[in-house]
Amino acid sequence: MDFGTALKDWRTRRRLSQLDLALRAGTTQRHVSFMESGRSLPGRGMVLRVAESLELPLRERNGLLHAAGYAPTYPETRLDDPAIRPVLDGLRRLLDGHRPYPAIVVDRYGMLVAKNAAFGLLTEGVAPELLPEPVDTLRLALHPRGMAPRVRNLDDWARHILERLRNDLARTPDDRLAAQLAELEGYLPPQRPPDESHLGFAVPVRLSTSVGELRLITAITTFATAADVTVSELKLETFLPADAETAERLQSTTAAR
Numbered sequence: 105m106d107f108g109t110a111l112k113d114w115r116t117r118r119r120l121s122q123l124d125l126a127l128r129a130g131t132t133q134r135h136v137s138f139m140e141s142g143r144s145l146p147g148r149g150m151v152l153r154v155a156e157s158l159e160l161p162l163r164e165r166n167g168l169l170h171a172a173g174y175a176p177t178y179p180e181t182r183l184d185d186p187a188i189r190p191v192l193d194g195l196r197r198l199l200d201g202h203r204p205y206p207a208i209v210v211d212r213y214g215m216l217v218a219k220n221a222a223f224g225l226l227t228e229g230v231a232p233e234l235l236p237e238p239v240d241t242l243r244l245a246l247h248p249r250g251m252a253p254r255v256r257n258l259d260d261w262a263r264h265i266l267e268r269l270r271n272d273l274a275r276t277p278d279d280r281l282a283a284q285l286a287e288l289e290g291y292l293p294p295q296r297p298p299d300e301s302h303l304g305f306a307v308p309v310r311l312s313t314s315v316g317e318l319r320l321i322t323a324i325t326t327f328a329t330a331a332d333v334t335v336s337e338l339k340l341e342t343f344l345p346a347d348a349e350t351a352e353r354l355q356s357t358t359a360a361r
Contacts, residue, residue, distance in 0.1 A: 107151075107172040112140045114158050114168070117275065128157035148174050161276060162336045180333035183217065191327075191335055192218065202342050204354040206320070212337035213280060214242040222354065225313050226251060226343070242269075242284055246291050256310040256317065262292050264307040308346040315353045319346040 105113070115125050115136075122136040129136075130153065138144035139154075146154070151172045155165040166176035181188045192209075199207045199220040206222040216239035227235065231249035234240075244250045246262055255261050269285045272278075308319045320343040330336035345351035 105171060106142065107146070107168070108140045108142045110168055110171045111136075111154065114160065114164075115140075117277075118158050120158070125154065125157055129153045146172060148172075152177065162330070162333045164276060166333065178331060178333050178336075181335070183211075183334065188332075188334065191338075195338070195340060198340060204357060205345065206343040208241065208341050210241055210339050210341060211334075212339075213284065214240060216241050217338065222357075225315070225318070225354075225357070226311065228313055229254065240284075242288060246288050248291060251311065252291070254312040256312060257308075258292075260307050261309045262288075309343075315357050316349075318353065319350045320344060321346045 115122070120128075122140070123133040126133045126136045129150070131150065135144060136154075139146050139150075148169070151169050151174060152165065155168045160168065162178040163180070166178055166180075169176055183192070195209050196218055199209065199218060203220050203222050206226055207220050208216060208223055209218040211217055216237070227244070230244060230251065231247075234244055234247060234250050242265065245265060246252050252258055252262075266285065266288060269281065269288070273281055273285065308321045311318045311320065323342050323344060325340040325342070327335050327338065345354060
């Protein structure tokens with residue numbers, strides 16, 4: 105895709121007019137129009153300004169630079185590169201500090217990067233074929249041989265996961281993510297509309313475990329100031345007790361161990 109077409113596509117997805125984008129990027133509506141039509145070839149700085157104004161993830165900013173004929177600005181470091189070890193070490197300290205509550209680190213596709221010991225409660229009874237590395241945590245959550253049989257409010261929990269994926273796809277198209285969404289939808293019957301008790305973003309998962317039912321809500325943390333593609337796509341997902349009984353059960357489990 106050429107730069108002008110890519111720029112127009114992203115602007116349309118963000119529901120911005122040419123004037124809106126121009127004001128954000130510190131240029132004119134005329135210049136935006138010329139860039140989209142191919143009548144003006146933007147400099148590297150302008151490409152970065154419009155990419156930032158469009159709130160593009162770092163991977164997509166590199167893509168926009170490439171479409172304009174420039175080399176990527178943001179590096180993409182492999183997870184096994186020693187340079188990224190301080191980041192992963194810091195995340196592992198956060199994971200350990202979150203015990204006795206489960207916590208994981210995943211990449212942009214939900215593939216497991218790291219976990220703490222409490223995560224084992226979530227994977228009780230999961231089919232062995234779902235656990236070889238790299239573990240797909242999205243598949244793990246909704247697969248009929250994964251966590252799904254033990255989730256007592258599967259409709260609400262699945263809706264929470266699928267809506268998040270759909271929102272991600274609406275903002276940033278990705279063929280692999282679209283394939284994951286289609287796979288997950290295939291595991292589930294048609295979903296009923298949410299009732300009055302639907303809690304939206306605060307939906308707790310009600311999970312049957314060996315220590316009793318756990319009611320957990322999730323919080324997701326990302327690196328807001330990341331300048332590396334890999335780091336920017338990492339997510340720390342922490343599971344928090346939604347009631348006192350869940351907190352007590354998790355604390356008792358740790359004490360017993």
